[in-house]
Amino acid sequence: MDRAEVDSKIRDLIAPFNKKGVELTDATTFVNDLEFDSLTVMDFVAEIEDEFDIIITMNQQAEIETYGLLVDAVTKLQD
Amino acid sequence: MNAQSDIEAGGANQGDLFSKFDDFIAMRDGILASGVEDPFNLVMEKVLSPTRAICNGRDTILLGTYNYMGMTFDPDVIEAGKEALTEFGTGTTGSRVLNGTYQGHKECEDALKEFYDMDHAMVFSTGYQANLGIISTIAGKGDYIILDIDSHASIWDGCAMGKAEAVPFKHNDIEAMEKRLKRVPEGAGKLVILEGVYSMLGDVAPLKEMVRIAKENGAMVLVDEAHSMGFIGENGRGVCEAAGIIDDCDFIIGTFSKSVGTVGGFCVSNHPKFDVMRYVCRPYVFTASLPPSVVATAATSIRKLMHGSNKRAHLWENSKNLHAGLKSLGFQLGTDTPESAIIAVIMPDLQKGAMMWEALLKEGLYVNLARPPATPANMTLLRCSLCAEHTEEEVQTVLGMFERAGKATGII
Numbered sequence: 155m156d157r158a159e160v161d162s163k164i165r166d167l168i169a170p171f172n173k174k175g176v177e178l179t180d181a182t183t184f185v186n187d188l189e190f191d192s193l194t195v196m197d198f199v200a201e202i203e204d205e206f207d208i209i210i211t212m213n214q215q216a217e218i219e220t221y222g223l224l225v226d227a228v229t230k231l232q233d
Numbered sequence: 234m235n236a237q238s239d240i241e242a243g244g245a246n247q248g249d250l251f252s253k254f255d256d257f258i259a260m261r262d263g264i265l266a267s268g269v270e271d272p273f274n275l276v277m278e279k280v281l282s283p284t285r286a287i288c289n290g291r292d293t294i295l296l297g298t299y300n301y302m303g304m305t306f307d308p309d310v311i312e313a314g315k316e317a318l319t320e321f322g323t324g325t326t327g328s329r330v331l332n333g334t335y336q337g338h339k340e341c342e343d344a345l346k347e348f349y350d351m352d353h354a355m356v357f358s359t360g361y362q363a364n365l366g367i368i369s370t371i372a373g374k375g376d377y378i379i380l381d382i383d384s385h386a387s388i389w390d391g392c393a394m395g396k397a398e399a400v401p402f403k404h405n406d407i408e409a410m411e412k413r414l415k416r417v418p419e420g421a422g423k424l425v426i427l428e429g430v431y432s433m434l435g436d437v438a439p440l441k442e443m444v445r446i447a448k449e450n451g452a453m454v455l456v457d458e459a460h461s462m463g464f465i466g467e468n469g470r471g472v473c474e475a476a477g478i479i480d481d482c483d484f485i486i487g488t489f490s491k492s493v494g495t496v497g498g499f500c501v502s503n504h505p506k507f508d509v510m511r512y513v514c515r516p517y518v519f520t521a522s523l524p525p526s527v528v529a530t531a532a533t534s535i536r537k538l539m540h541g542s543n544k545r546a547h548l549w550e551n552s553k554n555l556h557a558g559l560k561s562l563g564f565q566l567g568t569d570t571p572e573s574a575i576i577a578v579i580m581p582d583l584q585k586g587a588m589m590w591e592a593l594l595k596e597g598l599y600v601n602l603a604r605p606p607a608t609p610a611n612m613t614l615l616r617c618s619l620c621a622e623h624t625e626e627e628v629q630t631v632l633g634m635f636e637r638a639g640k641a642t643g644i645i
Contacts, residue, residue, distance in 0.1 A: 191611070192606070193610060196401070196403075204412065207416065208416060211399060212399040212400070212401065213398060213399070
């Protein structure tokens with residue numbers, strides 16, 4: 155799957171978590187823009203992991219602050 | 234404006250490393266401003282028994298101390314402590330690997346080996362250090378730890394200290410655990426960490442299935458039995474004994490600060506190389522060992538717990554009675570049926586929870602107020618932990634207190 159396909163899949167997955175309908179760009183942050191709390195992060199990460207059959211460790215999660223970084227990381231991990 | 238006045242305009246907090254705690258301080262001030270007694274600053278002026286104390290001037294029933302088996306005032310245990318205090322002094326002033334291993338430490342480890350019927354036992358200065366030490370030492374950089382998302386802070390801190398790759402799964406979700414375990418890169422070391430009883434809601438892990446799956450996937454298994462030792466399982470060895478998989482657990486972690494009734498932590502194992510931990514486990518090496526009186530009380534208590542089946546039966550009765558009573562009063566509980574000696578009462582929010590906690594304290598009942606972030610799903614909980622020394626009448630008295638406090642605060 156290339157980056158564009160990963161991007162489009164994650165966009166679908168994030169929709170139910172994006173309660174305020176914040177516009178997604180690569181610079182959108184999870185904590186500040188999307189206002190994800192730790193519980194939302196946990197549920198969202200679990201969905202991504204299952205959809206792409208990958209694991210995103212706590213160390214990796216700590217580095218992923220923006221939507222763009224997430225798409226990059228998942229693209230790399232599912233390779 | 235020059236640079237200097239910019240800093241002044243930034244306020245007194247500029248450069249203050251404590252500013253990161255401002256939200257917490259504001260939250261705490263908010264609760265206290267509403268006039269309730271500080272739930273996190275209770276002083277027990279006198280302790281009368283495992284189940285009674287004078288708290289903030291009131292005679293209070295203790296229902297939140299994890300003193301499950303009521304060993305804190307056992308006459309034999311107290312006598313053993315006094316004797317060790319007289320004969321060996323107040324403290325060891327040294328590490329276990331230097332001058333801090335006394336006869337009592339060996340006897341305490343022998344008692345643990347017998348209690349669990351395992352080859353090795355290692356005593357730490359606290360339960361927190363047992364998790365921190367064992368986890369950080371056995372799982373290092375490049376190893377993978379698959380753990381329940383609701384794991385205790387000491388487990389998370391052990392993962393962080395060892396720099397292993399931590400992969401959490403949804404609480405008690407067997408399928409979520411298995412999926413993540415199967416995704417670990419080929420050849421990497423794998424450790425699955427589970428708890429017998431999860432202390433927030435008092436629910437039990439499906440250890441039978443989880444441990445089987447962990448083993449099938451080539452992982453080592455560590456089970457924290459802090460809240461089940463002495464109580465669950467035929468010999469009080471914990472949920473892993475009750476589930477019949479204790480022989481498949483590579484490491485069992487426990488504490489002396491609950492059923493055993495003093496302080497300290499331990500790990501038991503059948504791993505043939507386990508003893509190397511004494512030299513490579515930093516939270517074991519670089520701290521002073523437990524005082525002689527503490528290990529003497531622990532060893533005596535552990536040996537008495539081996540024969541505690543009557544007390545275990547009474548504790549189950551208490552747990553069932555409290556659970557059924559609270560449920561019929563209309564409280565929302567953490568589990569549908571009583572699974573352990575912890576009954577968690579779910580509060581609508583922190584404010585109401587603090588009000589209810591205070592109302593109970595004024596009735597003469599102490600329970601644990603648990604709040605986010607220590608709680609799952611950001612819940613506010615009033616956690617009740619029962620003791621084998623609570624009488625049937627005391628449990629009825631407690632239910633009356635919950636009814637009055639619940640109605641006064643509008644929770645039921």
